[in-house]
Amino acid sequence: MGTLPLPTDDPSKIALLIHSLSGGGAERVVADLANTWVSAGRCVTLVTMTDSKSDRYDVSPEVRRVALALDRPSKTLWQGIWNNWRRVRAIRRALRESGAELAISFVDRMNITTLCAADRLKIPVVVCERTDYRHHSIGKFWDRQRHRWYPTAATLVVQTEEVAGDARDWLASVPIEVIPNAVPQSAITSSPRVQSGAARTITWIGRMAEEKGVAELIDAFGLAARDLPDWTLALVGDGPLRGSLEARANELNVGDQVQFHGWQRDLGEVYDRTTFFALPSRYEGFPNVLLECMARGIPAISFDCPSGPRAIIRDNVDGLLVPAGDVAQFSAAIVQLAKDPERLERLGLAAAEVRERFGREKYLRRWEDVLEKTTDPGNLRR
Structure with missing residues (x-):
């Protein structure tokens, strides 16, 4: 331990x-x-x-x-x-x-x-x-x-x-x-996996509260879904905004592509199905979940919000940082990463370096x- x-x-x-x-x-x-x-x-x-x-x-x-x-x-x-x-x-x-x-x-x-x-x-x-x-x-x-x-x-x-x-x-x-x-102990029990993009799943994990920016993520995915009809956005967690977020996904006609999984004790299977991670928070502390996914070789796209993500993600080295609150750029980053398996693999391999960095x-x-x-x-x- x-x-x-x-x-x-x-x-x-x-x-x-x-x-x-x-x-x-x-x-x-x-x-x-x-x-x-x-x-x-x-x-x-x-x-x-x-x-x-x-x-x-x-x-x-x-x-x-x-x-x-x-x-x-x-x-x-x-x-x-x-x-x-x-x-x-x-x-x-x-x-x-x-x-x-x-x-x-x-x-x-x-x-x-x-x-x-x-x-x-x-x-x-x-x-x-x-x-x-x-x-x-x-x-x-x-x-x-x-x-x-x-x-x-x-x-x-x-x-x-x-x-x-x-x-x-x-x-x-x-x-x-x-x-x-x-990096949580659970994330370093196995070798980082190589990203191929085959799962075609973007994952978010956390509490569905205002500051987590999940509504903005659904908006960004709604724009990206036009180019990614066979991709899924998996939202793992619960909170006071869940009902309104489900309604938002339906309003944007992506209800079939946005999956609400609720709170999960064991995230291992969630990460196994993840192609890359999304962190749309308005502000952060130092997100555990970001460390955990990167340690498993999963790259991330995050708003460059105060504070935390920029201390973990090295932009275009092991993930992508997008100007805080810019939904259009976040959507564009989703499409770019989803359509570039070589970049996915490169970022994923570098992401696993958080095991030593943290x-x-x-x-x-x-x-x-x-x-x-x-x-x-x-x-x-x-």
Whole structure:
């Protein structure tokens, strides 16, 4: 599994906190870190705001799982205040009972809640931003709370230098570390396959939400389908926009060519049927799914959105970057790649180099450095 030996001066008790394990890139990372660290001999507590019934990622039975079941919606201001107060108290209790020497929280609102909960505890908190917060709105209230509480973090972990540069402008006193995602272990268990274009399937994987740009992808495919009548667009995932996206495909008369597969636990068969991958996001963090498909020798077309894709894709070397939001150019890129099997093969072979560029051992060493620096008595900020 690529587990590194446990350094003797690093924390042996760690608490990981995230809203849920219900699917998604951040959730997968948390489950993987929990499993990796517990197998290295650490005591790991994994706390979620939801109950465990929604879990889609498996964690080792050796991981202490705390599911708070406090994710109920707030219908009024006072109910929101009450619910958040309960969440802060519950997280504070979970941290205290875990005996953790270090807490690591993932994703904006959970980060804020964890920092607030840990304010009375002598536990350093590492907060991890998983998207480009400059483009991802969490509402005025939560944005103010982020600026109030993030300066109390022991370390901020982001995924790209682009986001780190902005964060340093308003978090001058907080150490900021850049840790890109690693290629998932599941993607490197076999040799990259050579692309031939025979499958004639373009694949998208993710959550069907506004920021993922799936509507733009359907529009682009609708234009391209005139030249690619025997190609399929496979959409793997679910989310609040699924119904409207299905309607959009039908309106564009490509309903027969656009397949909605829902959420899939095992993506191996999906990748086996994929000719190339499409990433039409309006903004990103550092997309796991892009790393995973490229590691399998699958090239990708992506909008050059902030931030993440341009840190992974080398334009016209292992994939194609299209100006953000330009549906016509995205459609043209789809047609060009679909009709050029030699280019597909060349890009696919180069795409597999992400295995070395974003290798797991390098990734784990970066995390070990964060753990060591954050818990060094000379660096403690709490």
